[in-house]
Amino acid sequence: MWGMATKQRGRPRSFDRETALEQAMKAFWEHGYEAVSISDLTRAMDIKAPSLYAAFGDKRTLFEEAIEAYVRNYGLFTAKALAEAPTARSAADRLLHEAAVAHTLPGLPRGCMIISAATNCTEQSAEVVEALQERRNKGVAFIEGRIAADVAAGVLPADTDAHTLAVYTGAVLQGMSQQARDGADRATLEAVADVAMQAWPRERAGEAGPGGVTSGRGA
Amino acid sequence: MWGMATKQRGRPRSFDRETALEQAMKAFWEHGYEAVSISDLTRAMDIKAPSLYAAFGDKRTLFEEAIEAYVRNYGLFTAKALAEAPTARSAADRLLHEAAVAHTLPGLPRGCMIISAATNCTEQSAEVVEALQERRNKGVAFIEGRIAADVAAGVLPADTDAHTLAVYTGAVLQGMSQQARDGADRATLEAVADVAMQAWPRERAGEAGPGGVTSGRGA
DNA sequence: CTCTTTCTTTAGTGAGTGCTACAGAAAGAA
DNA sequence: TTCTTTCTGTAGCACTCACTAAAGAAAGAG
Numbered sequence: 001m002w003g004m005a006t007k008q009r010g011r012p013r014s015f016d017r018e019t020a021l022e023q024a025m026k027a028f029w030e031h032g033y034e035a036v037s038i039s040d041l042t043r044a045m046d047i048k049a050p051s052l053y054a055a056f057g058d059k060r061t062l063f064e065e066a067i068e069a070y071v072r073n074y075g076l077f078t079a080k081a082l083a084e085a086p087t088a089r090s091a092a093d094r095l096l097h098e099a100a101v102a103h104t105l106p107g108l109p110r111g112c113m114i115i116s117a118a119t120n121c122t123e124q125s126a127e128v129v130e131a132l133q134e135r136r137n138k139g140v141a142f143i144e145g146r147i148a149a150d151v152a153a154g155v156l157p158a159d160t161d162a163h164t165l166a167v168y169t170g171a172v173l174q175g176m177s178q179q180a181r182d183g184a185d186r187a188t189l190e191a192v193a194d195v196a197m198q199a200w201p202r203e204r205a206g207e208a209g210p211g212g213v214t215s216g217r218g219a
Numbered sequence: 220m221w222g223m224a225t226k227q228r229g230r231p232r233s234f235d236r237e238t239a240l241e242q243a244m245k246a247f248w249e250h251g252y253e254a255v256s257i258s259d260l261t262r263a264m265d266i267k268a269p270s271l272y273a274a275f276g277d278k279r280t281l282f283e284e285a286i287e288a289y290v291r292n293y294g295l296f297t298a299k300a301l302a303e304a305p306t307a308r309s310a311a312d313r314l315l316h317e318a319a320v321a322h323t324l325p326g327l328p329r330g331c332m333i334i335s336a337a338t339n340c341t342e343q344s345a346e347v348v349e350a351l352q353e354r355r356n357k358g359v360a361f362i363e364g365r366i367a368a369d370v371a372a373g374v375l376p377a378d379t380d381a382h383t384l385a386v387y388t389g390a391v392l393q394g395m396s397q398q399a400r401d402g403a404d405r406a407t408l409e410a411v412a413d414v415a416m417q418a419w420p421r422e423r424a425g426e427a428g429p430g431g432v433t434s435g436r437g438a
Numbered sequence: 439c440t441c442t443t444t445c446t447t448t449a450g451t452g453a454g455t456g457c458t459a460c461a462g463a464a465a466g467a468a
Numbered sequence: 469t470t471c472t473t474t475c476t477g478t479a480g481c482a483c484t485c486a487c488t489a490a491a492g493a494a495a496g497a498g
Binding site for chain 2 (some may be wrong): 454456457458459460463464465466467
């Protein structure tokens with residue numbers, strides 16, 4: 001039947017697909033979608049163009065897969081922080097602090113790939129720009145939902161503007177990515193995260209789940 | 220002598236240099252340095268390539284002049300806020316609020332050109348990237364200097380970390396630019412500026428010059 | 439071995455890049 | 469007018485872009 005593990009026929013691929021994808025991802029992460037040429041990619045991945053096209057399709061498809069690899073290998077902290085933290089405030093706190101680390105990892109490009117890999121593009125890659133823009137906006141919308149829920153539950157003050165606070169948090173995250181690219185180090189960005197959280201309204205004690213109320217990272 | 224107004228010889232230029240530069244600036248502002256081709260520019264400026272090169276030199280020189288035109292026409296609020304506001308806090312407040320307006324002007328590209336016009340570049344335009352990076356970092360350093368001065372003068376608390384607070388303010392500014400590009404409207408960004416200023420330490424009353432202490436824009 | 443399948447390599451495709459040589463056009467100076 | 473100067477348009481430079489046809493190479497199946 002079809003589920004059987006039939007031996008693969010034909011000449012086997014001479015490179016590791018995952019390793020090659022990782023190299024492509026780093027190139028896109030550092031320079032952005034359009035600024036990385038196919039010849040840059042074949043050099044970084046150490047394969048020839050036809051192998052690249054056979055294994056990954058065209059440049060846009062490779063970029064999309066690189067984005068998924070980035071999220072999977074370096075961006076999961078975002079989803080985890082938003083999913084695991086008991087309150088919106090603790091989620092934002094954890095998000096910003098982990099971003100300070102993630103945006104300054106040694107041996108890797110600075111900043112966040114989702115934020116900076118498709119900002120300067122021609123009209124013909126508008127789809128790529130919009131795909132990342134949608135990812136960013138969905139992130140902000142998700143934070144906004146968590147804030148609104150905490151406001152409704154009485155954890156955050158009733159006069160909290162969920163939309164503004166979510167956009168603010170997204171802006172700080174994106175600004176930290178830019179600052180990381182401009183040379184800010186991890187310690188500075190962690191301190192920036194501390195400062196940024198000062199603008200967040202305090203939680204009402206007792207309403208939050210255990211462990212989530214204002215982290216112990218004081219200034 | 221040389222100061223004499225001698226009539227210009229030869230065929231006069233058939234287009235307005237300043238208008239053409241403005242169009243080039245908008246193209247660079249919207250799409251970034253490398254994503255705008257010479258043929259894009261000649262279309263936007265409504266001139267042919269040889270006229271472009273005769274009037275502006277090469278693409279890089281034109282971009283540098285476009286940056287200066289941007290600063291002159293749309294970015295002066297930054298320098299003015301930093302120069303005219305009596306205290307660091309009021310300068311930051313004014314900076315962020317005016318940025319909310321400047322980054323969402325109707326009929327113009329969104330966001331800040333200095334922040335977003337050279338983020339995705341190949342190695343061969345590294346100089347362009349570094350030039351804008353230096354501009355951004357000088358801005359942050361200038362804010363840091365004003366903060367440090369206010370700390371020394373007792374206007375801001377003695378335990379204020381000038382470097383962190385300056386990088387934070389720069390990050391918010393850059394994040395607001397990114398959010399503007401992602402679709403945030405002026406009202407939201409102004410509210411974000413209000414929230415961001417909540418993270419700033421309060422000034423000691425009486426130490427600041429007149430009119431500068433915490434603007435009247437309450438939430 | 440041969441046959442089939444799949445990968446790798448060479449060597450290109452047409453289109454677009456930044457940029458320019460050259461000839462013609464339009465002005466003032468003589 | 470004629471000369472000089474400067475700009476404009478055509479046409480094309482060498483190069484790179486994303487992408488691929490075609491042939492050879494390396495595996496399993498028979």
